[in-house]
Amino acid sequence: MIAPVSDDRPGLSGPVLLAHDLTYDYGRHRALTGLSFELARGEVLGLLGPNGAGKSTCLRLLTGYLTPTRGYATLAGYDVTQDGPAARRHLGYVPEDPLLYPHLTVDELLRLFARLKACPSSTIHDECDRVATRLALNEVRKRAAGKLSRGFRQRVAIALALLGAPDLLILDEPTNGLDPWQVIELRELVQQLAAEHAIIVTSHVLSEIERVAHRALFLREGRLLGSYVIARDQPGELERQFLAMTRPRV
Amino acid sequence: MEEHAINWQALAWALGWLPAVLALFWWGIRLPLAQTGGAWRRRGRSALILLAGAAVFVLALSALTRHDSHVDLTREKLYTPAPTALAVARGLRVPVSVTYFYQGQDPNAQRARDMLMLMARENALLSMTAIDPDKQPSLAATHGVKMYNAALIEVADRRVIVQGTDEAEFAIGIQRALRERQVQLCVVEGHNEYAIDNEEFHTHMDSGSSHSHDDAASKVIETTGHGIGRLRRTLESVGYDVQRLPLATVTEIPSDCAVVIDANPRTTWLPGESLALKNYLEQGGAALLMFDLGFSLEPGLRELLSTLGVRMTQSVVADRLSHYGTDEEMVAVTGYDPHPITRHVAYSFYPGVRPLELATPTAGVTTTALIRSGNTSTTRAVAAARRPVTTRRSRAHLPAPARAR
Amino acid sequence: MNTFAALYDKELRGLFLQPIAWVLMAVFLLVVGYTFATSLALTKTAALSQVIFQASTVLLLLVPLISMRLLAEERRHGTLEMLLATPVREYQIVLAKFAASMTLIAAMLAPTLVYPVVLAWFGQPEWGPIYSGYLGLLLLAGFFNALGLALSALTANQVVAATLTLGLSLLLWMIDSLAAVLPPPWDDLLLQASLLAHFTPFATGAMYLSDAGFFIGGTLFALFCAVRALARR
Numbered sequence: 001m002i003a004p005v006s007d008d009r010p011g012l013s014g015p016v017l018l019a020h021d022l023t024y025d026y027g028r029h030r031a032l033t034g035l036s037f038e039l040a041r042g043e044v045l046g047l048l049g050p051n052g053a054g055k056s057t058c059l060r061l062l063t064g065y066l067t068p069t070r071g072y073a074t075l076a077g078y079d080v081t082q083d084g085p086a087a088r089r090h091l092g093y094v095p096e097d098p099l100l101y102p103h104l105t106v107d108e109l110l111r112l113f114a115r116l117k118a119c120p121s122s123t124i125h126d127e128c129d130r131v132a133t134r135l136a137l138n139e140v141r142k143r144a145a146g147k148l149s150r151g152f153r154q155r156v157a158i159a160l161a162l163l164g165a166p167d168l169l170i171l172d173e174p175t176n177g178l179d180p181w182q183v184i185e186l187r188e189l190v191q192q193l194a195a196e197h198a199i200i201v202t203s204h205v206l207s208e209i210e211r212v213a214h215r216a217l218f219l220r221e222g223r224l225l226g227s228y229v230i231a232r233d234q235p236g237e238l239e240r241q242f243l244a245m246t247r248p249r250v
Numbered sequence: 251m252e253e254h255a256i257n258w259q260a261l262a263w264a265l266g267w268l269p270a271v272l273a274l275f276w277w278g279i280r281l282p283l284a285q286t287g288g289a290w291r292r293r294g295r296s297a298l299i300l301l302a303g304a305a306v307f308v309l310a311l312s313a314l315t316r317h318d319s320h321v322d323l324t325r326e327k328l329y330t331p332a333p334t335a336l337a338v339a340r341g342l343r344v345p346v347s348v349t350y351f352y353q354g355q356d357p358n359a360q361r362a363r364d365m366l367m368l369m370a371r372e373n374a375l376l377s378m379t380a381i382d383p384d385k386q387p388s389l390a391a392t393h394g395v396k397m398y399n400a401a402l403i404e405v406a407d408r409r410v411i412v413q414g415t416d417e418a419e420f421a422i423g424i425q426r427a428l429r430e431r432q433v434q435l436c437v438v439e440g441h442n443e444y445a446i447d448n449e450e451f452h453t454h455m456d457s458g459s460s461h462s463h464d465d466a467a468s469k470v471i472e473t474t475g476h477g478i479g480r481l482r483r484t485l486e487s488v489g490y491d492v493q494r495l496p497l498a499t500v501t502e503i504p505s506d507c508a509v510v511i512d513a514n515p516r517t518t519w520l521p522g523e524s525l526a527l528k529n530y531l532e533q534g535g536a537a538l539l540m541f542d543l544g545f546s547l548e549p550g551l552r553e554l555l556s557t558l559g560v561r562m563t564q565s566v567v568a569d570r571l572s573h574y575g576t577d578e579e580m581v582a583v584t585g586y587d588p589h590p591i592t593r594h595v596a597y598s599f600y601p602g603v604r605p606l607e608l609a610t611p612t613a614g615v616t617t618t619a620l621i622r623s624g625n626t627s628t629t630r631a632v633a634a635a636r637r638p639v640t641t642r643r644s645r646a647h648l649p650a651p652a653r654a655r
Numbered sequence: 656m657n658t659f660a661a662l663y664d665k666e667l668r669g670l671f672l673q674p675i676a677w678v679l680m681a682v683f684l685l686v687v688g689y690t691f692a693t694s695l696a697l698t699k700t701a702a703l704s705q706v707i708f709q710a711s712t713v714l715l716l717l718v719p720l721i722s723m724r725l726l727a728e729e730r731r732h733g734t735l736e737m738l739l740a741t742p743v744r745e746y747q748i749v750l751a752k753f754a755a756s757m758t759l760i761a762a763m764l765a766p767t768l769v770y771p772v773v774l775a776w777f778g779q780p781e782w783g784p785i786y787s788g789y790l791g792l793l794l795l796a797g798f799f800n801a802l803g804l805a806l807s808a809l810t811a812n813q814v815v816a817a818t819l820t821l822g823l824s825l826l827l828w829m830i831d832s833l834a835a836v837l838p839p840p841w842d843d844l845l846l847q848a849s850l851l852a853h854f855t856p857f858a859t860g861a862m863y864l865s866d867a868g869f870f871i872g873g874t875l876f877a878l879f880c881a882v883r884a885l886a887r888r
Contacts, residue, residue, distance in 0.1 A: 025288060025289060027289050028289075060736075060888075063736075063739070063740045064284070064739070064740075065736055065739050065740065065888060066888055067284035067285060067286060068286065069286065069287065069288060070286070081284045081286070082282075082284075084284065084742075084744075085742040085743075085744060086742070088740060088741055088742045089742050091740060093737065093740035095733060095736055095737060095740075097733075098733075098737065099732040099733050099734055100734070101665065101669065101734060103668060103669055103672045103673065104665065104668060108668070111661075112661055112664070112665050113741065115657055115658065115660070115661035116658055116661055116662070116738070116741040116742065116743050117741050117742060118657070118658065118742055121657065157737075160737075260864065264864045264868075267868065268871070271868075271871065271872060271875065272875075275875040275878070275879060278879050279746035279749070279750075279878070279879055279882045280744075280746060283745055283882070283883065283885070283886035284886070285886075296883060296886065299883065300880065300883060303876055303879050303880070303883075304876065306876075307872050307873070307875075307876040310868070310872055311865065311868055311869060311872050314864060314865045314868040315863075315865045315868075318863045318864055318865045319863065319864045320861065320862075320863055321787075321861065321862055321863070321864065322783075322860065322861040323781075323782075323783025323784060323786065323787050323860040323861065324781060324783055324784060324859075324860040324861060325781045325783065328861070329859065329860070329861030330861070354835060355835075385836075385837075385838050385839070385842075386838065386839075
């Protein structure tokens with residue numbers, strides 16, 4: 001059942017992310033049409049839809065990688081297009097299947113991204129230690145990124161995203177290629193992070209979204225079909241809503 | 251040294267150009283990349299921005315080229331015009347136009363073109379155009395230029411053509427064009443003198459050690475000389491106008507002849523010619539007379555030379571110690587007095603040279619010996635008849651080239 | 656500045672921690688060293704102009720191999736998207752990559768400084784053309800590098816980037832060969848666009864400031880194009 005977002009959920013303090021009428025054209029093909037939503041700190045939003053629904057396009061618009069044909073998005077009050085660098089200071093992004101610089105060690109990657117995210121020089125060392133500890137990366141800090149397993153690479157990518165304590169985390173298909181233990185670990189991590197950040201997560205595994213997200217947006221063919229407030233006490237309901245909303249019309 | 255003086259204006263331009271370009275670059279790369287609107291609108295805007303960037307690049311380069319400066323780091327300043335040429339260019343006070351018709355494939359001509367361009371940068375009054383006659387033959391014909399590597403120099407209504415690849419010669423050509431009156435040299439002809447319009451560069455002289463004809467003759471065999479065209483061209487290149495003077499056909503030597511030159515006459519002068527020379531000298535003229543063995547002096551001419559303190563006999567100088575090779579008559583002069591005429595002359599040979607005897611000149615005339623053979627030199631009388639001349643097949647004389655005005 | 660330094664450091668590691676940089680350096684030094692030895696043996700002249708010209712030709716061939724991966728590889732691996740999700744701006748990425756690859760090129764040229772030392776030891780070389788020759792090589796390499804960077808930004812395929820860079824560089828290098836047969840003003844226009852015509856004065860030791868301006872302006876314009884090309888997503 002589609003339900004409006006409740007304003008009195010715990011942890012909310014105004015929208016961290018505001019998207020208004022986001023529209024994007026790839027040439028003549030309209031990949032996204034008029035997407036509008038808000039996201040507050042402490043909220044986990046699941047972005048769902050079949051392949052080609054516009055999820056990746058939406059994420060790229062929110063990171064500023066793409067410029068919307070129409071509409072805008074603001075992150076921590078900064079327009080992601082007009083004030084890109086300022087907005088991205090509040091962003092942590094984990095792409096789908098992150099390919100890190102293979103010749104750099106984990107430590108070097110952490111230090112690099114800490115500097116790129118404009119962390120104060122005096123705090124870089126502590127910040128790197130913090131995220132490395134949180135993501136249990138201390139044992140592999142001296143290892144080259146090209147020699148890491150898929151699971152460790154994913155953790156490193158999340159660690160890089162956490163540098164600078166961003167307000168918004170975007171996780172694109174974070175459980176892809178992970179084994180069950182890693183999936184569970186990641187789920188627990190996201191639940192922990194949700195207390196401090198606004199999180200957008202996409203996944204093809206609906207059960208994972210149901211476990212971590214507070215709300216889900218359904219997309220199909222670039223359009224927002226609806227929003228669903230996830231009820232923890234109704235497992236499987238998300239799947240039913242998803243199928244009902246996104247089934248192709250005959 | 252002045253020729254290496256720094257062009258402060260150009261340097262200031264360059265020092266200002268670089269920060270300006272860097273500032274434009276810095277501003278350009280920080281232009282927003284993100285653009286709203288449809289795909290075609292974005293492409294159009296991007297294309298316009300790129301075109302604007304290209305335009306800025308072209309304009310910036312044009313601005314620098316207009317205020318360019320040449321830097322020559324070679325030790326010998328090979329790529330800088332000669333100091334004399336630069337001085338001439340800088341000293342111009344009236345407009346001068348130089349059109350250089352150069353052979354595009356000739357590296358020397360390319361260098362000459364570049365040197366002329368550098369000279370033109372020194373003074374806005376000097377305009378320079380380079381034309382390759384192979385690409386624009388009609389232009390060359392229009393200007394009446396028929397040779398490669400010819401610089402047409404125009405000042406007001408005066409034109410001078412200088413052929414060559416030496417910027418110093420071009421500078422002299424400019425000076426010639428600037429002169430409103432040219433110094434004229436008159437070369438006597440009509441006595442089988444050396445031609446002044448040949449193009450060859452040398453005259454053969456063979457030693458007599460390998461063969462001789464009779465005791466009365468000099469052992470030096472002189473082959474038919476090609477001419478003194480090189481002398482004429484050299485004189486013209488330093489600004490003189492060289493004219494022929496058929497002395498037998500005039501009653502008096504023209505007063506605008508600054509110097510009368512007679513180079514190796516073979517036949518005797520007429521009395522009237524000697525009289526004309528005498529009158530000319532008495533009126534303040536100057537003469538360079540080069541009389542060789544075999545030339546018989548007409549009595550009037552002998553008398554004239556006598557009044558000037560010079561006597562000539564039919565004899566040849568020989569120096570047993572100071573000579574070239576094994577032939578004593580290839581006399582070598584090893585030193586010269588510091589006279590203005592011979593100050594820069596170095597060790598020289600005078601094969602089969604005829605001696606001059608100094609006599610007491612007329613009152614008011616001073617005689618100074620300029621070239622002396624060594625203390626061990628002697629003279630040997632030869633027969634009055636002309637020395638045998640070995641004739642070599644010589645090239646047909648070229649017609650006299652058109653004299654540049 | 657901290658961001659630029661971080662990117663420059665990353666790029667430098669990326670270049671020198673891969674074998675291609677060392678292979679390129681070895682090839683460059685081998686060819687140029689051979690030229691130095693043979694020219695010295697044949698001419699017995701304390702001059703480097705032959706070596707400078709040869710080095711310029713080798714740079715024309717090798718610099719595209721350095722620049723081809725700079726941005727194409729980032730696009731292909733998706734790391735460009737990760738970079739641009741940080742506060743980094745496109746021009747910082749381009750400038751850092753340019754600076755790092757120029758550092759590699761300078762490292763390639765540095766060992767050749769032993770040649771003038773050898774000449775000075777045994778003869779009396781003219782230092783002016785040597786200074787200007789090395790300056791010309793740096794300016795020329797910078798131009799090739801910036802051009803390669805711009806073309807690398809347009810594609811995710813390194814081979815395509817290298818081929819385009821080599822082709823365009825070759826065209827600009829020999830474009831003046833047509834000038835001899837064209838009438839004015841086309842001959843002059845081609846000469847103005849020719850890399851060889853602007854580089855030769857550096858090798859001979861006598862140049863116009865506009866020759867340096869050509870390379871500097873061209874390099875900056877190519878870098879500007881590289882930044883604009885990164886906007887293609």
